Amino acid sequence: MFKVRIEKLRKKITQLGLDAFLVMAPENRRYLSGFTGSSGVLLITKNQNFLLTDFRYIDQAKIEAPDFQVIRYDGSLVETIKNILERLFIETLGFEEDFITYKQYRELREGIPKIKIFPEAGLVEKIRMIKDQEEIATIARAAKVADEAFNYILGKIRPGLTEIEIALELEFFMRSQGASSTSFSTIVASGARSALPHGVASEKLIEKGDFVTLDFGCIYQGYCSDMTRTVVIGEPDRKQREVYQVVLEAQILALENIKAGMSCQEIDALSRTYIAEKGYGQYFGHGLGHGVGLAVHEHPSLSPRDNTELVPNMVVTVEPGIYLPGWGGVRIEDLVVVEEAGLKNLTDSPKDLIVI
Ligand code: ZN
Ligand code: ZN
Numbered sequence: 112m113f114k115v116r117i118e119k120l121r122k123k124i125t126q127l128g129l130d131a132f133l134v135m136a137p138e139n140r141r142y143l144s145g146f147t148g149s150s151g152v153l154l155i156t157k158n159q160n161f162l163l164t165d166f167r168y169i170d171q172a173k174i175e176a177p178d179f180q181v182i183r184y185d186g187s188l189v190e191t192i193k194n195i196l197e198r199l200f201i202e203t204l205g206f207e208e209d210f211i212t213y214k215q216y217r218e219l220r221e222g223i224p225k226i227k228i229f230p231e232a233g234l235v236e237k238i239r240m241i242k243d244q245e246e247i248a249t250i251a252r253a254a255k256v257a258d259e260a261f262n263y264i265l266g267k268i269r270p271g272l273t274e275i276e277i278a279l280e281l282e283f284f285m286r287s288q289g290a291s292s293t294s295f296s297t298i299v300a301s302g303a304r305s306a307l308p309h310g311v312a313s314e315k316l317i318e319k320g321d322f323v324t325l326d327f328g329c330i331y332q333g334y335c336s337d338m339t340r341t342v343v344i345g346e347p348d349r350k351q352r353e354v355y356q357v358v359l360e361a362q363i364l365a366l367e368n369i370k371a372g373m374s375c376q377e378i379d380a381l382s383r384t385y386i387a388e389k390g391y392g393q394y395f396g397h398g399l400g401h402g403v404g405l406a407v408h409e410h411p412s413l414s415p416r417d418n419t420e421l422v423p424n425m426v427v428t429v430e431p432g433i434y435l436p437g438w439g440g441v442r443i444e445d446l447v448v449v450e451e452a453g454l455k456n457l458t459d460s461p462k463d464l465i466v467i
Contacts, residue, residue, distance in 0.1 A: 253336035290329030339444030
């Protein structure tokens with residue numbers, strides 16, 4: 112599995128005319144090597160794979176990353192990289208421009224003045240977009256834990272609790288099911304706060320009449336889940352029903368049409384146009400969805416700006432929303448696997464407006 116992934120990267124490196132490539136993004140490091148430690152760098156050359164890490168992780172790295180020569184560095188990481196590059200007569204080196212600090216860049220620049228270094232973006236991320244069956248099964252498990260957590264929390268939500276208390280219950284439940292952590296800061300946004308697309312749980316009390324948007328997920332064996340449901344406390348008024356219905360129909364429209372061969376833009380446009388036709392276009396300010404895998408936000412992005420073509424086994428969210436400042440908002444989010452003729456929905460929680 113790792114060999115296949117490394118070869119895909121190596122092909123890209125060769126096409127770019129690079130002798131070697133430095134991988135610093137934690138998710139890319141794990142994806143290519145299997146190494147789960149929090150510190151380390153991969154150096155992939157035309158025919159060798161190195162994993163550089165410090166003394167805390169040497170044994171772990173040797174076990175988790177058998178396809179790599181594990182090299183310990185004690186002092187300067189750049190010095191260690193330099194030694195390998197010189198020994199192998201490497202002349203051109205690519206690095207991940209999104210995952211290097213200015214200090215590391217400067218050290219690299221000054222430490223290896225004879226080697227040409229080239230910034231690259233998204234090399235490994237593009238490979239990660241298409242999942243293998245094992246990855247899909249793991250993400251499905253993470254999604255199931257989130258579904259079960261939603262079912263659990265429905266029995267707990269009541270007026271008088273704070274958003275943070277609800278978030279804590281959700282998180283506790285997911286951890287108790289084997290999740291190692293949440294995949295991002297749990298969003299519990301109630302009342303007027305539900306108009307904040309990223310309203311991380313606060314000390315606000317849940318009140319009668321509130322919409323409560325719950326956007327959450329967990330990490331299970333390294334892979335993320337991500338789902339959103341919006342519920343209402345007490346009988347909804349007409350406006351609440353209307354806004355909820357528009358979001359729901361916009362989501363179903365996208366779900367019914369997604370299939371391999373469509374572009375991310377096209378799918379985004381389906382929900383976006385529908386919401387605009389209903390008069391709420393200006394209140395849907397974010398993309399329709401995003402890839403999910405080792406990272407909770409990864410390629411591709413279902414947005415007006417991404418023309419990536421959907422390919423079977425991409426895993427993406429579909430999450431339209433309407434946010435009315437000062438009033439509240441609704442978002443509904445499912446996690447789906449793109450298939451040749453449609454999709455497989457990994458999120459199983461009910462979507463009709465739930466009244467608590
Ligand atoms: Zn989400
Ligand atoms: Zn999301």
